[in-house]
Amino acid sequence: xDQVTQSPEALRLQEGESSSLNCSxxxxxxxxxxxxxxxxxxxxxxxxxxYSAGEEKEKERLKATLTKKESFLHITAPKxxxxxxxxxxxxxxTLGRLYFGRGTQLTVWP
Amino acid sequence: xxxxTQTPSHQVTQMGQEVILRCVPISNHLYxxxxxxxxxxxxxxxxSFYNNEISEKSExxxxxxxxxxxxxxxxxxxxxxxxxxxxxxxxxxxxxxxxPLHFGNxxxxxxx
Numbered sequence: 001x002d003q004v005t006q007s008p009e010a011l012r013l014q015e016g017e018s019s020s021l022n023c024s025x026x027x028x029x030x031x032x033x034x035x036x037x038x039x040x041x042x043x044x045x046x047x048x049x050x051y052s053a054g055e056e057k058e059k060e061r062l063k064a065t066l067t068k069k070e071s072f073l074h075i076t077a078p079k080x081x082x083x084x085x086x087x088x089x090x091x092x093x094t095l096g097r098l099y100f101g102r103g104t105q106l107t108v109w110p
Numbered sequence: 111x112x113x114x115t116q117t118p119s120h121q122v123t124q125m126g127q128e129v130i131l132r133c134v135p136i137s138n139h140l141y142x143x144x145x146x147x148x149x150x151x152x153x154x155x156x157x158s159f160y161n162n163e164i165s166e167k168s169e170x171x172x173x174x175x176x177x178x179x180x181x182x183x184x185x186x187x188x189x190x191x192x193x194x195x196x197x198x199x200x201x202x203x204x205x206x207x208x209x210p211l212h213f214g215n216x217x218x219x220x221x222x
Contacts, residue, residue, distance in 0.1 A: 034210055043114075043201050043213035044153065087153065096141060097166055098211060100153040 003027075006088050006101035013078055013108050021073040021104045023088030033071050034098065035064050036087040044087055047073075078108045112136040114214035116202050122220045126191050131217045133185045133202030142185045143203040143211065144177065146170075153201070159185065192221045 005024045013019055025033065032051055036044035048057040050066040057064045061082065063074040073086055085105045089098040115134040123129050135142055144156040157167045159177055176188045185204075189196055197220050203211040 032210075036213075041215075041218075043203075043215045046210045046212060049210050089153075096143065096158045096160075096205075097155045097168075098145075098153075099155070102152050 004088055004090055004099050004101035006086075006104050008104060009102065010105045011107070013075075013106070015079055015108055015110050016077050018074070018076045018078070020075070021086055021106070023071040023073070023101055024069060025071070025088070025090045026069075027090045027092040027099070029092055030090060032091040033066055034089045034091070035062075035071070035073055036089065038085045038087055038103065047086075075106070078106075080108045080110055082106065083108050112212075114202055114204055114212055116200075116214035116217050118217060119215070120218045120220070122222065123192055125194060125221055129189050129192055129219065131187045131189075131200050131202075131219070133187075133204075133214060134183060135185055135202070135204035136212060139204035139206050139209075139212075141205045141207075142177075142179070144187045145201045145203060145213075146198040147201065147216075148198045156187075156200075189219075192219075194221050197221045 003026045007022045032049050034049050035047040037047055038044045048064040053068045055066050061076050065072045085103040087103045089100045091098055117132045142159040145153050147153045155168050157171045158165045174190045179185050199216040199218050201213050201216045203213045205211050
């Protein structure tokens with residue numbers, strides 16, 4: 001079965017302290033790796049889609065990268081408003097269905 | 111920006127009762143999904159729906175669950191006889207052919 005593992009489970013950063021979140025995956029025939037942000041009591045909010053190894057996407061302080069086995073979400077100079085749970089998901093050979101990891105709960109303190 | 115809208119935001123029901131969760135998809139989206147998230151656990155796929163029929167369902171989506179698009183705009187998830195373990199956040203998600211999944215803010219279902 002397609003699997004997604006995220007690490008660390010929780011991460012506390014001081015404002016401005018850059019770091020990376022990891023997403024390791026096993027999937028037969030990757031048809032997209034997705035990063036979402038989830039705030040408490042809300043639905044996942046789409047951030048990025050990556051399709052092939054070597055691809056990178058950026059949005060404000062976030063940058064997502066992809067290799068054949070894992071993806072990283074790099075957070076540069078985070079702010080308290082970046083605090084959220086970041087979810088990684090993959091779409092494999094089965095059309096449409098996403099497999100999610102457990103997420104990384106990020107807390108950025110001032 | 112267009113949104114996926116879910117109602118109600120919170121539903122409390124007694125074990126054995128039927129519940130219907132409602133979703134209004136983004137207007138030009140054709141692919142519809144239900145996911146659920148038990149507190150502290152992963153977001154899990156339940157079912158996908160396209161062209162007025164189920165295209166895929168997970169092992170969770172047993173005979174107690176059903177989906178339909180009753181009036182061409184709403185997309186509903188029905189749980190026929192709720193169990194305690196059905197307590198979770200239920201998310202509707204939609205997309206068109208080329209977009210990622212867009213999620214609603216969910217319905218928190220509490221079964222007592």
